[in-house]
Amino acid sequence: MAERQERAIRTRESILEAMASLFIEVGYEAATIAALVERTGLTRGALYFHFPTKEAMARGVLARAVTREGILPQTHKLQEWVDLGLLLAYRLPREPMLRAAVQLSVDPRARGLFGTRWPDWIDLGEDLLVEAKERGELLPHAVPAEIARLAVGAWTGVQLVTEALPDRLDLSEEIARLYQLILPNVASIGVLAKLDTSPYRAERLLGPAADADAAGKPLT
Amino acid sequence: MAERQERAIRTRESILEAMASLFIEVGYEAATIAALVERTGLTRGALYFHFPTKEAMARGVLARAVTREGILPQTHKLQEWVDLGLLLAYRLPREPMLRAAVQLSVDPRARGLFGTRWPDWIDLGEDLLVEAKERGELLPHAVPAEIARLAVGAWTGVQLVTEALPDRLDLSEEIARLYQLILPNVASIGVLAKLDTSPYRAERLLGPAADADAAGKPLT
Numbered sequence: 001m002a003e004r005q006e007r008a009i010r011t012r013e014s015i016l017e018a019m020a021s022l023f024i025e026v027g028y029e030a031a032t033i034a035a036l037v038e039r040t041g042l043t044r045g046a047l048y049f050h051f052p053t054k055e056a057m058a059r060g061v062l063a064r065a066v067t068r069e070g071i072l073p074q075t076h077k078l079q080e081w082v083d084l085g086l087l088l089a090y091r092l093p094r095e096p097m098l099r100a101a102v103q104l105s106v107d108p109r110a111r112g113l114f115g116t117r118w119p120d121w122i123d124l125g126e127d128l129l130v131e132a133k134e135r136g137e138l139l140p141h142a143v144p145a146e147i148a149r150l151a152v153g154a155w156t157g158v159q160l161v162t163e164a165l166p167d168r169l170d171l172s173e174e175i176a177r178l179y180q181l182i183l184p185n186v187a188s189i190g191v192l193a194k195l196d197t198s199p200y201r202a203e204r205l206l207g208p209a210a211d212a213d214a215a216g217k218p219l220t
Numbered sequence: 221m222a223e224r225q226e227r228a229i230r231t232r233e234s235i236l237e238a239m240a241s242l243f244i245e246v247g248y249e250a251a252t253i254a255a256l257v258e259r260t261g262l263t264r265g266a267l268y269f270h271f272p273t274k275e276a277m278a279r280g281v282l283a284r285a286v287t288r289e290g291i292l293p294q295t296h297k298l299q300e301w302v303d304l305g306l307l308l309a310y311r312l313p314r315e316p317m318l319r320a321a322v323q324l325s326v327d328p329r330a331r332g333l334f335g336t337r338w339p340d341w342i343d344l345g346e347d348l349l350v351e352a353k354e355r356g357e358l359l360p361h362a363v364p365a366e367i368a369r370l371a372v373g374a375w376t377g378v379q380l381v382t383e384a385l386p387d388r389l390d391l392s393e394e395i396a397r398l399y400q401l402i403l404p405n406v407a408s409i410g411v412l413a414k415l416d417t418s419p420y421r422a423e424r425l426l427g428p429a430a431d432a433d434a435a436g437k438p439l440t
Contacts, residue, residue: 027329029249106326106380109247116384149385150378150398157377158370160326164336165369178370185404 020100065101077132089175090202240320248330285321297352309395310422
């Protein structure tokens with residue numbers, strides 16, 4: 001029984017991943033169940049058993065999109081806020097599900113049907129920035145709600161443009177540059193010097209030996 | 221003859237505007253010539269006379285998207301770079317053609333067919349930032365190519381998120397905040413104090429009595 005449930009969860013996951021890839025390649029509108037049948041090798045019946053409609057699949061993809069996965073407690077809350085963005089930049093090119101969620105958010109038809117996860121990302125960032133502010137880690141004029149909102153917008157657009165440019169820039173490096181551009185006007189001076197905005201930080205945070213201490217140390 | 225040509229230009233323009241609105245509302249894929257016939261009141265024959273395909277219309281929309289319109293010579297080149305972004309933020313909610321061009325750039329199917337105008341925007345910004353750098357208006361560590369690229373990404377994403385959020389924020393105000401966040405790490409100290417990043421600046425630049433001097437003065 002447990003084994004059958006596990007198999008069902010794996011199948012469900014593989015359907016979502018295949019649909020995510022389709023959304024990325026052709027967009028929400030042009031993604032069809034027929035193409036999904038071809039791609040997964042599953043029957044229509046099996047697909048419909050897990051997701052009755054394409055809409056249900058899109059909701060399933062979006063539900064995975066907001067995650068604190070990989071964020072470890074740090075000395076400075078502002079570092080955790082930076083980690084949120086660096087981790088997502090590292091994971092996005094490697095995880096079709098995350099890229100599909102961004103795609104569904106920028107697609108006008110899909111957005112009209114499902115909304116976006118941007119408000120959740122903004123809330124997540126704002127919570128961390130409010131804590132950082134309370135601890136005196138931010139410059140006095142920095143407004144957590146505004147910075148959280150602008151950062152989610154900037155992050156999203158930098159990802160889109162990076163992906164579209166012929167330069168084949170690394171997203172982790174580009175997002176690291178974005179934080180390096182913004183942070184001097186956000187972090188108090190003492191904290192700024194201690195923040196790690198390396199594009200390699202996310203890999204260390206997610207790595208098998210990762211823990212808060214190791215991740216806090218600069219790469220030497 | 222001249223009158224007939226003028227009428228043809230106006231018809232061409234109204235077709236592009238109607239198609240731009242359709243792209244915004246339903247996306248590239250779902251926009252149909254049938255819907256365009258209904259919206260413009262023109263016959264299929266008349267539409268095809270001006271644009272043989274939907275692809276041709278999309279190219280027409282994208283061709284209008286990059287413009288220095290409204291940018292006037294300023295004491296500081298960095299101000300002209302800021303004006304580029306403020307003007308676009310002011311015009312975008314008022315001009316479906318510009319919004320449609322952004323939409324076509326973020327749509328994976330349309331982007332695959334037509335590419336995006338982001339490289340042109342980045343070039344335009346980089347030219348201004350290189351001049352600003354040569355005049356000593358930038359901080360020593362500021363790299364024009366990187367800042368131009370990050371700003372186009374950030375601008376695009378802030379626009380997308382602003383449009384999608386339920387908060388109904390004003391795009392000009394939000395983009396002004398974005399520049400206020402970035403500029404302290406771009407402009408040399410003396411120049412920073414003299415830059416105008418007011419959300420009302422674009423309106424003044426485009427206003428009937430606008431000239432370089434008037435636009436350069438703060439609103440009193």
